[in-house]
Amino acid sequence: MQEVQLSDLVSFLRTKIVLILVLTFLSSLTSAIVSLNLTEIYASDAILKITDISPASGGKTVSSGAQGLASLAGINLGGAVESSEKTPSYLIAKLKSRTFFKQLLTFEGILEGIVAGNSFDSKTGNLVYDENKYDAESKKWIRKISGSMKLIPSSQEAHKIFLKQLVADFDKKTGFITVIYEHPSPYFAQKMLKLMVKEVNRLQKNQDLIQYEKEMQYLLEQNASNNIVFLEKSISLAVMNLIQEQSLAKAKDDYLVEYIDEPHAPESRIFPRRTQIVLITAFLSFIILIFSFTYYHSYLNKQNS
Secondary structure, three states, rough: HHHHHHHHHHHHHHHHHHHHHHHHHHHHHHHHHHHHHOEEEEEEEEEEEEEOOOOOOOOOOOOOHHHHHHOOOOOOOOOOOOOOOOOOHHHHHHHHOOHHHHHHHHOOOOHHHHHHHHEEOOOOEEEEEEOEEEEOOOOEOOOOOOOOOOOOOOHHHHHHHHEEEEEEEEEOOOOEEEEEEEEOHHHHHHHHHHHHHHHHHHHHHHHHHHHHHHHHHHHHHHHOOOOOHHHHHHHHHHHHHHHHHHHHHOOOOOOOOEEEEEOOOOOOOOEEHHHHHHHHHHHHHHHHHHHHHHHHHHHHHHHHH
């Protein structure tokens, strides 16, 4: 009985095979059209490592008395920057921070590229903006706003978009950091990564140089006001260490991180994978149609019986 039913089902499906194939083709065609209208996304990536910025002390150490004196002012005579603070986690947190992002927004075209960037000109590499959001000719925002939105996107709104475009992770075994930036323009993605690395190095250098200067000033003031010999020697040694650290900081551009692999402008997109979309749609459509006609055949048999 089951063989008869199966044979009957196969015969029924054969009569519908043309319809099944036509519907499958139409589904695939629809998915192809939809995928062509999806925004293309490119991903530029870079591999980084934390730079070793700890100067050699030549085996000389600052006395505990001088360290205790400086600690009252919240100063570390061993150097303003503890190397243990400069970790991959520290870098990733800094790259994702709102404070750092506000610094990125001070550069021309960054806000527009993040919020309104829609594609790119393959001949010139120039960024193409969403015409419903930003008018490139007049350089004015024209987007529709609602609720608490502003005509010119706020840093908080742009930061949320930025975090969706940014991927940062590190290998615990090697300590290498992988930073990926996704965007409709491969050239803007590359530009953003280079800018982020450049600025995180520059800002960290400036921050540490300011701290070095504060420590230097404090030490010189203490050296001028005390007559204890061993403290004078320790403070002098600490000042020499600070001068060495300042010199290293000023001479090094890759202050916090340096490249293992520099950002590139990717030639192929990561989304959408149009061929995969069409093939998966065709397969699922075919399976669904087979099951649908099988169910329909079963329903007809029940009605006839």
